[in-house]
Amino acid sequence: MYEETKNHIFALDIGTRSVVGLLVSPAPGGKFTVLGYEREEHEERSMLDGQIHDVVAVADVIIRVKQRLESKLNVTLTDVAVAAAGRSLHTQRTLVTEDISGLGQLTHNHIVALELSAVQQAQRMLAREHKINDFNQYYCVGYSVVNYYLDGEMIGSLMDQRGNEARVEVIATFLPRMVVDSLIAALKRADLNMLALTLEPIAAINVLVPSTMRRLNVALVDIGAGTSDIAITGDGTVIAYGMVPAAGDEITDALSQAYLLDFNIAEEVKRKLSTQEEVTFSDILGMEHTLTQNEVISQIEDAINNLADLISDRILELNSKPPQAVMLIGGGSLTPNLPQKVSERLSLPQARVAVRGVDAIQSFTDKADLSGPEFVTPLGIAVAAKKHPIKYLTVYLNEEPLRIFDLKQMTVGDVLLYAGVDIKRLHGRPGLAMTVHMNGKLKIIPGGHGTAPQILLNGNPVQLDAPIQAEDRLVFTPGQDGTSATAKPIELAEDESVDTLDVMLNDTPLSLSPMVMINGQEAAWDTPLKDRDQIEIRRPSTLREVLTAAQAYTPNMEMQQFQFTVNGRIMRHEYAMYSFFINGRKAQLDDKIQKNDQIVYHMQASASLPSIADVLPVEEQTAVNTIVTFNGKTLQIPTSETEIYLDGERAQLSDPIRANAAITLKVRFKREPVFSDVFRYVSDNLHATEPGKKLVITINGAPASFQDPIKTGDILEFEWK
Structure with a gap:
């Protein structure tokens, strides 16, 4: 046994239904020769829609295919070329916007950065759609710019442009890392090193649609067991990838349901339909059936129509119009009547929709009896490994x-x-x-x-x-962020034109410069400004501002005050130390000043202090009285008296107070009033007007004496009868 030569290419097509392995050798003139191949179907559903779900089971099949090929060709296989399923590709369209007002003229690097930020946004959108936290789990396999925009208007190029806002719309295609990782894991268990990787649609296109034909708008549909992969060419490149979640298994399942067949038996019947006029099979009850091809097809017509509908609709969605031609490959392309049904739905002549097999591949001189559309992708993988390999770096x-x-x-x-x-x-x-x-x-x-x-x-x-x-x-x-904006009023005042204010102050003429107000407070011209500050540059407008601008203002020009306490409660009293006059009229510091006003101010000689009565709160002056009615008149008879103390000494209400004085009020209650107390508060003549009359005294109509007590609300009568 000898090692494989460097020129030999071991290619594996790991599909949903089976694994195909073949060894290819380059031939003169850029051609290739198939040295041998092996194929084995999966015993279990270890692959689903082209994605490895059971790495161990898939690796076991790979090992057996590899060993049989090694034994047949007397080689040791260590490196392999494989393909990721086209159905694993994800296409995302996105639009990003960037503020370019501070960038000046756009450079090539700015534009590339904008495009890549759009790709990264598409990457994140894809991760969110699939609920994946790490957006780096997707490889970008390519992107194209759809449109550029400058300040909301579409533009052909952003190069050397200036504006406030730039946008770019891109379409980016991604491959999940898990697809590649699962492939590598299965190969590693089979002691194989991934020499090169390609994408299945690219592999098939490379051998069926050479670059010289890619200006044609052609759809290539690889119909496998679980899915149908679509790639569309145009303008010299592959312009779109897509997938339909239906393929040969749907037809097999329809046969199984129609005739009560085991799935594997139904798969055999499906394959015979493309080559035999009559098929014989046994159902799960052991009953044997012999039917014509047309009889069987009639039972699965709905499934075939559905597959044709899905493929045609997806092609139109990706291409926006019917392509010029459609090539069908893969085992599922042998589904009866499928090419005709696709051509009808795309309004294409039947000759423009065809099943393409190994015989259509011109780049192989010897195909080792390979035939049929199911071997197109394996051969394409081998060619791609040589001509368009994808490797790690x-x-x-x-x-x-x-x-x-x-x-x-x-x-x-x-x-x-x-x-x-x-x-x-x-x-x-x-x-x-x-x-x-x-x-x-x-x-x-x-x-x-x-x-x-x-x-x-x-x-x-x-x-x-x-x-x-x-x-x-x-x-x-990375670039460093610019510093935040700074400014001072003096730097912004150049465009502001404000006159001086001419006044006469204590017989001295003055011409006062404008002043700066920030958020309503006077400030210096070199005060650092903050965002959203309200700045006003104007002439002094009040007496206080004029005095300040004239440097004549002192804090004691404001109303002065001192504090004192009444029964421990702090009180304050205001007084003025200065007098102000505007044009001979007494004024206050907040009064407005006009141009050419005559202003006079001076300190007062003395300020009179208020009396205790002036500052004593009303609630502190409350006296307690007994209120009665005497001969029809209401009388208030004091039943308490207030003692006043100023800093501990007895005082009168008329005495002046002083700063920080402590005023104390003490209320003393008298004895309970009696009838005779009212005589001190009446001025009527109470003597008998005629001799011989008798004095009658009553309280509330009842006879009483001078010493009887009285209370509020009592009615007192005093008369001579």
């Missing part, structure tokens, strides 16, 4: 090694995407702007410009779209 970002899947010509931007660098943060952001209002007008003070990132590739400055190779070393330093 190791690069270093800031001295940290990164192993990147080389899905395309990798660039510096791809490395940053893979490393999870926030592309929107590459360039330093402009510093925060500041808005202020000056005399009612909005002014915007921009922040400082952010700096560009520094990117060195092997020590040399490069752009984001610079290509990278294995073992390259990248040093990346």
Whole structure:
């Protein structure tokens, strides 16, 4: 047994239904020769829709295929080329917007950064849709720009443009890492090293639709067991990928349901339908059936129609119109009448929808009796491994090694995407702007410009779209944010025109300069401003402002006050030390000043102090009285008296107070009043007017004496009868 030569290519097509392994050798003229192949179906459903669900079971099948091929060809196989299912690809369309007002003229690097930020946003959207926390679980296999926009208008190119807002709309295609990781895990268990990777639609297109034909709008549909993968060419490249979650198994299941067949028996019957006019089979009850091809097809017509509908609808969705032709490959393409039904739904001539098999591949000189459409993809994998291999490459970002899947010509931007660098943060952001209002007008003070990132590739400055190779070393330093905006009133006042204020102050003529108010408070001209400050530049408008501008103002010009206490309660009294006059009229500090006003001020010689009665609160002056009615008149008879003390000494209500004085009021209650007490509060003549009359005294109508007690509400009568 000998080692495989470097030129031999071991290719594996790991499908939902089976694993196909073949060994290919390059031949002269860019051709290839198939040295041998092996095929084995999965015993269990270890693959679902092209994705490995049971790594161990799939690895066991790979091992058996590999061992049989090694034994047949007397080789030792260690390296292998494989393909990721096209159904694993995800396409995302997104639009990003960026404020470019602080960037000046847009450079090539700015535009690439904007495009990559859109790709990264699509990556995040895809992760959210699939509820994956780490958006780096998706490889970007390519993207294309749909449109550029500048300040809301579509534009052909952003290069060297200026504006406030730039937008870019991209379509990006991604491959989940788990697809690649599960492939690597299965190969590792089979002692195989992944030499190269391709995508199944690309592999098939490479052998059926060479680059010279890709200007044609052709749809290639790989109909497998679980899904149908679609790739569409046009304008010289592959313009779209898609997938339909239906394929050959739906037809097999319809047969199984129609005739009560075991799934594997139904699969055999389906395969015979494409080559035999009559088929014989036994159902699960042991009954044997012999039916014509047309009889069987009539029972699965609905399933075939449904598959044709799904494939046609998806092609129209991806291509926006019927393509020029459709190629069907894969085992499911042998479904009876499927090409005709697809052509009808796409309004294409029947000759434009065809099943393509190995015989259509011109790049092989010897195909080792391979035939049929199911072997197109395995052969394409082998060719892609030689002509369009996708490999891992190791690069270093800031001295940290990164192993990147080389899905395309990798660039510096791809490395940053893979490393999870926030592309929107590459360039330093402009510093925060500041808005202020000056005399009612909005002014915007921009922040400082952010700096560009520094990117060195092997020590040399490069752009984001610079290509990278294995073992390259990248040093990346993100741009620094600009400083926040700063400003002072003196810097903003150039556009403001405010006259001086001419007044006469104590017979001295003055011409006063404008003043600065910030948020209603007077401030210095060099005061640092804050965002949303309200600034007013104007002439002094009040007496206080005039005195301040004239440097004549002192704090004791304000109303003065001192405090004192009444029964421990703190009280305050205000008084003025200065007198002010405007044009001969007494004035206050808040009074308005006009141009050419005559202002006079002086300190008062003395300020009279208030009396205790002037400052005593009403509630503290309350006396207790007994209120009665005497001969029809209401009388108040005091039953208490208030004693006043000033700083501990007895005082009168008329005595003046002083600063920090302590006034104490003490209420003393008298004895209970009697009838005779009322005589001190009446002025009527109470003597008998005629001799011989008798004095009658009553309280509330009852006879009483002078010493009887009285209370509030009593009615007292005093008369001579």
